[in-house]
Amino acid sequence: MHPRIIDELRAIVGTHGLIAEPEQLRTYECDGLTNLRVVPSAVVLPASGEHLQAVVRVCHRERIPFVARGSGTGLSGGALPVEGGVVISLSRLNRILEVDIPNARVVVEPGVINLDVTERVAPFGYFYAPDPSSQSVCTIGGNVAENSGGAHCLKYGFTANHVLGLKLVLPDGEIVQLGGKTLDPPGYDLMGVFVGSEGTLGIATEITLRVVKRPEVVQTLLAAFHSTDEAGAAVSEIIAAGILPAAIEMMDALSIQAAEAAVHAGYPQCDALLLVELDGPAAEVALSMERVTEICRGCGAWEIRLAQSEAERMVVWKGRKAAFAAMGRVAPDYIVQDGVIPRTALPRVLREIRQLSEAAGLRVANVFHAGDGNLHPLVLYDRSVPGQEHIAETLAFDIIKLCVQAGGSITGEHGVGREKQKYMSTMYAEPDLDTMQLVRCAFDPQHLANPDKVFPRPRLCAEKQGRYEPHPLEQAGVAELF
Amino acid sequence: MMVDAETLQADLRALVGAEHVRPATAADAIDGVPAQVVVEPGDAAEVAAVLRLARDAGLSVAPRGGGSKLGWGNPPRRVDLILSTRRLDRVVEHAWADMTATVQAGCTVAQLQRVLAEHGQRLALDPLWPATATIGGILATNDSGALRARFGTLRDLVLGVTIALPDGTLARSGGKVVKNVAGYDLPKLMTGALGTLGVITEATFRLYPLPSHVSCVRLSASEVSALHPVLLRVLDSTLAPSGVQLHARQGAAPALDLRFEGIAAALDAQLEQLARLAPGIASQPLAPEAWPTAEPLWDDADLALICKASVLPAQLDALVQTIRRVSAPLRLSWELLAQAAGVGWLRLAATNEQALLAALSILRAEVGRLHGSLAALHAPSAVKARLDVWGADESALPLMRRVKEQFDPQRVLNPGRFVGGI
Numbered sequence: 001m002h003p004r005i006i007d008e009l010r011a012i013v014g015t016h017g018l019i020a021e022p023e024q025l026r027t028y029e030c031d032g033l034t035n036l037r038v039v040p041s042a043v044v045l046p047a048s049g050e051h052l053q054a055v056v057r058v059c060h061r062e063r064i065p066f067v068a069r070g071s072g073t074g075l076s077g078g079a080l081p082v083e084g085g086v087v088i089s090l091s092r093l094n095r096i097l098e099v100d101i102p103n104a105r106v107v108v109e110p111g112v113i114n115l116d117v118t119e120r121v122a123p124f125g126y127f128y129a130p131d132p133s134s135q136s137v138c139t140i141g142g143n144v145a146e147n148s149g150g151a152h153c154l155k156y157g158f159t160a161n162h163v164l165g166l167k168l169v170l171p172d173g174e175i176v177q178l179g180g181k182t183l184d185p186p187g188y189d190l191m192g193v194f195v196g197s198e199g200t201l202g203i204a205t206e207i208t209l210r211v212v213k214r215p216e217v218v219q220t221l222l223a224a225f226h227s228t229d230e231a232g233a234a235v236s237e238i239i240a241a242g243i244l245p246a247a248i249e250m251m252d253a254l255s256i257q258a259a260e261a262a263v264h265a266g267y268p269q270c271d272a273l274l275l276v277e278l279d280g281p282a283a284e285v286a287l288s289m290e291r292v293t294e295i296c297r298g299c300g301a302w303e304i305r306l307a308q309s310e311a312e313r314m315v316v317w318k319g320r321k322a323a324f325a326a327m328g329r330v331a332p333d334y335i336v337q338d339g340v341i342p343r344t345a346l347p348r349v350l351r352e353i354r355q356l357s358e359a360a361g362l363r364v365a366n367v368f369h370a371g372d373g374n375l376h377p378l379v380l381y382d383r384s385v386p387g388q389e390h391i392a393e394t395l396a397f398d399i400i401k402l403c404v405q406a407g408g409s410i411t412g413e414h415g416v417g418r419e420k421q422k423y424m425s426t427m428y429a430e431p432d433l434d435t436m437q438l439v440r441c442a443f444d445p446q447h448l449a450n451p452d453k454v455f456p457r458p459r460l461c462a463e464k465q466g467r468y469e470p471h472p473l474e475q476a477g478v479a480e481l482f
Numbered sequence: 483m484m485v486d487a488e489t490l491q492a493d494l495r496a497l498v499g500a501e502h503v504r505p506a507t508a509a510d511a512i513d514g515v516p517a518q519v520v521v522e523p524g525d526a527a528e529v530a531a532v533l534r535l536a537r538d539a540g541l542s543v544a545p546r547g548g549g550s551k552l553g554w555g556n557p558p559r560r561v562d563l564i565l566s567t568r569r570l571d572r573v574v575e576h577a578w579a580d581m582t583a584t585v586q587a588g589c590t591v592a593q594l595q596r597v598l599a600e601h602g603q604r605l606a607l608d609p610l611w612p613a614t615a616t617i618g619g620i621l622a623t624n625d626s627g628a629l630r631a632r633f634g635t636l637r638d639l640v641l642g643v644t645i646a647l648p649d650g651t652l653a654r655s656g657g658k659v660v661k662n663v664a665g666y667d668l669p670k671l672m673t674g675a676l677g678t679l680g681v682i683t684e685a686t687f688r689l690y691p692l693p694s695h696v697s698c699v700r701l702s703a704s705e706v707s708a709l710h711p712v713l714l715r716v717l718d719s720t721l722a723p724s725g726v727q728l729h730a731r732q733g734a735a736p737a738l739d740l741r742f743e744g745i746a747a748a749l750d751a752q753l754e755q756l757a758r759l760a761p762g763i764a765s766q767p768l769a770p771e772a773w774p775t776a777e778p779l780w781d782d783a784d785l786a787l788i789c790k791a792s793v794l795p796a797q798l799d800a801l802v803q804t805i806r807r808v809s810a811p812l813r814l815s816w817e818l819l820a821q822a823a824g825v826g827w828l829r830l831a832a833t834n835e836q837a838l839l840a841a842l843s844i845l846r847a848e849v850g851r852l853h854g855s856l857a858a859l860h861a862p863s864a865v866k867a868r869l870d871v872w873g874a875d876e877s878a879l880p881l882m883r884r885v886k887e888q889f890d891p892q893r894v895l896n897p898g899r900f901v902g903g904i
């Protein structure tokens with residue numbers, strides 16, 4: 001990047017707001033998907049919305065691609081830098097701007113940490129519902145970009161259901177306000193499209209969130225089963241009984257073993273563990289919990305424990321939330337997948353994953369949001385064994401294909417990013433992808449905002465609208481679409 | 483370019499079959515703007531083909547669902563073709579064990595609910611006129627009711643859509659599972675777009691169980707200012723109502739209606755808690771069938787404005803005071819049916835059009851100060867001709883225009899009806 005541009009960026013954000021030293025730039029070369037790395041030309045850390053706008057204006061004028069970055073905990077390479085591009089880190093934009101309890105709204109800057117929102121409103125008896133397992137480090141801006149979920153999304157919905165307004169810096173540096181504190185504003189729901197767009201449509205600089213009143217009681221039940229089939233059947237029956245738990249999480253033997261070793265949650269050693277959390281008015285929770293207990297017993301649960309105190313409840317969750325990180329104790333390396341299947345397909349798909357895992361000779365641990373059918377198979381391998389990484393990647397892809405075949409999705413919460421752009425065509429046909437690109441062309445005709453993510457084949461926006469014509473190389477089978 | 487009516491009808495007959503094309507009549511006019519032809523495609527591919535033909539011929543298209551009233555929006559600049567979804571009326575799949583359903587756009591809400599009820603489920607939404615309103619129509623108008631308090635609105639319930647674009651592209655977006663973040667969320671973009679970006683041919687929804695028991699209560703007082711604090715206390719409590727609605731009218735006592743769903747024994751405890759939150763406020767049970775809906779606001783609406791108003795929950799009282807203050811000197815009668823979320827229907831009736839216009843412009847300014855919005859969805863045509871029904875002053879308008887430009891560069895779909903003349 002031309003030194004003149006570096007100087008100009010420095011003039012906007014100040015010496016402390018700009019990183020251009022090669023050694024320091026390396027800190028930003030990847031996000032949570034660590035096998036892909038690109039060193040950017042510069043990292044800027046705006047301290048205000050005005051800084052942010054000015055930085056984007058420079059990028060636009062010079063046609064320099066930029067990538068927004070929250071905490072870099074993304075698991076699909078969404079915040080992977082572009083070579084020769086700028087990373088815009090939002091960590092200094094971390095103020096909570098407004099807390100409006102009577103209307104249950106909070107307005108924040110994008111760099112605010114997810115858990116900080118809940119801590120801020122907790123004294124009033126409220127919480128911010130979307131709770132990714134990374135909530136103590138990831139940012140609201142990153143959550144908005146990924147439409148992040150969490151264990152409690154089964155009942156409370158995802159980030160998209162809790163964002164009411166967005167102030168954006170568009171890729172040309174213009175600022176727009178979408179939505180706001182009031183609901184149903186006239187016009188297109190562009191806010192709905194921005195949420196989950198993975199930084200490809202612009203950068204959120206102010207976010208209006210809905211916070212939710214804490215329920216009267218919360219109860220967590222732990223049930224041990226002989227098989228994931230039994231546990232899967234219990235999940236379906238609970239939902240079919242008309243009960244909507246706040247969360248239903250499942251862990252298999254391998255993930256229980258790892259979590260136990262890491263946090264000693266006191267889980268029973270079993271082949272499938274369910275955590276079922278109910279919340280709401282006390283009388284309703286008590287009655288529904290009786291029914292859940294019955295259903296679990298009926299499906300073969302051999303041990304059932306109801307957490308008796310808030311402390312016990314926290315321990316039960318600690319094991320679940322630590323499960324990914326704990327895998328390090330079981331295998332040196334792992335790939336986390338993030339497929340979704342219809343809930344009823346759970347037992348069958350889990351069986352087929354086991355078959356794939358046996359055929360590949362690699363272990364797969366399962367810990368996931370069972371109520372939503374959002375699987376997180378962890379493919380365990382050892383990078384130091386030649387060829388094993390490749391086998392693991394193939395296995396991970398086969399699992400995703402299985403999910404799509406079962407009527408599901410290639411990603412439930414981690415996003416497409418760089419990791420899965422090549423899988424997009426397993427889920428969507430060309431006209432579907434082209435139609436999504438119309439949105440991209442409206443927001444970012446120059447493709448400067450996080451280019452080359454999400455879509456396998458970005459389209460030229462000036463291009464005449466028309467059907468996709470395969471490239472001669474594709475037709476000849478020489479090169480694939482992605 | 484305008485093709486002659488004969489050639490056009492012949493082309494359309496070739497596409498969808500002779501019996502599904504007919505010349506439009508006076509009854510097909512939209513907001514007084516006459517149409518040429520009504521066409522009823524039989525599947526999504528035919529919808530796409532009709533749109534492409536219209537685009538190539540330089541014609542405008544108004545999608546029509548339940549069809550009787552296409553009142554919402556600015557009057558169309560032109561209506562050449564009415565594309566009716568009447569024949570797209572099937573529930574394609576009810577995956578009841580997964581609690582999702584896929585349904586064609588022309589299926590009525592009531593028909594869908596009947597099919598879902600066979601397995602004890604529902605689309606947790608109570609839009610206007612369910613017997614005639616279609617799935618495509620409620621999506622296009624983003625119509626919801628009291629249940630939004632618990633289940634959200636269409637944007638929260640729709641998982642996937644299939645849409646036909648004016649260039650003949652048929653595209654699917656979203657999916658059939660509750661959780662899915664692959665690609666842009668076009669189902670949300672289509673929701674509330676008034677059929678100006680594409681024609682929805684099919685949609686998939688997440689479902690909820692039908693409640694085993696429903697209890698409703700009506701709280702009444704002589705003034706809204708006595709009920710509004712109760713509404714805010716309920717929102718700030720651990721009560722979990724599925725609907726909370728404030729009903730205020732000129733010259734009548736206001737009411738605050740609450741709806742609870744769930745296991746009967748658990749509901750009693752909630753009702754007791756409610757009583758503690760509303761000391762000294764008269765309360766009586768309300769039969770669930772008697773739950774007030776907005777439909778009656780349209781009765782005798784010749785000289786009435788019916789608006790969708792949106793303010794913050796804490797501003798509902800202020801909204802009522804403002805309506806009262808503005809209406810009195812203009813001799814308007816008014817009625818407001820507002821959800822606790824702050825979104826409501828406002829009816830203003832007058833003896834002359836001038837008063838309606840004056841009231842709307844003052845109210846819009848006031849609501850704007852409360853950071854809310856006021857869109858006039860029904861208005862006498864003489865009034866409609868003199869106002870922008872949406873009244874939106876949006877910084878996002880240029881961006882919205884760019885989105886329209888991408889999806890429908892030749893302004894085929896519902897031209898002029900949407901925000902900013904889109």
Ligand SMILES: Cc1cc2nc3c(=O)[nH]c(=O)nc-3n(C[C@H](O)[C@H](O)[C@H](O)COP(=O)(O)OP(=O)(O)OC[C@H]3O[C@@H](n4cnc5c(N)ncnc54)[C@H](O)[C@@H]3O)c2cc1C
Nearest residue numbers: 070071072073074078132133139141142145149199204413
């Ligand atoms: C241990 C662990 C557990 C996790 N558990 C979950 C989970 O349970 N559920 C879940 O959903 N995810 C989970 N994640 C993934 C990750 O935490 C989420 O995707 C999170 O939302 C990313 O936030 P971030 O601030 O780290 O964003 P980053 O990783 O920095 O960025 C993510 C994407 O957002 C874009 N972006 C960031 N800020 C903005 C902005 N202001 N405007 C526009 N675009 C922006 C970036 O360009 C990038 O594409 C987990 C990750 C880890 C490491």
Ligand SMILES: Cc1cc2nc3c(=O)[nH]c(=O)nc-3n(C[C@H](O)[C@H](O)[C@H](O)COP(=O)(O)OP(=O)(O)OC[C@H]3O[C@@H](n4cnc5c(N)ncnc54)[C@H](O)[C@@H]3O)c2cc1C
Nearest residue numbers: 545547548549551553611614615616618619622677681682
């Ligand atoms: C004065 C007035 C009277 C009304 N009376 C009635 C009534 O008697 N019955 C009734 O059902 N509703 C009525 N409505 C309300 C409105 O029509 C309802 O909200 C209904 O839910 C819309 O569904 P519909 O199928 O009738 O759609 P329509 O009224 O046919 O269409 C509403 C809008 O959606 C668009 N649209 C329809 N289908 C599609 C599609 N598949 N894809 C894209 N865009 C589409 C149309 O172009 C139009 O802009 C009335 C509204 C007003 C203002």
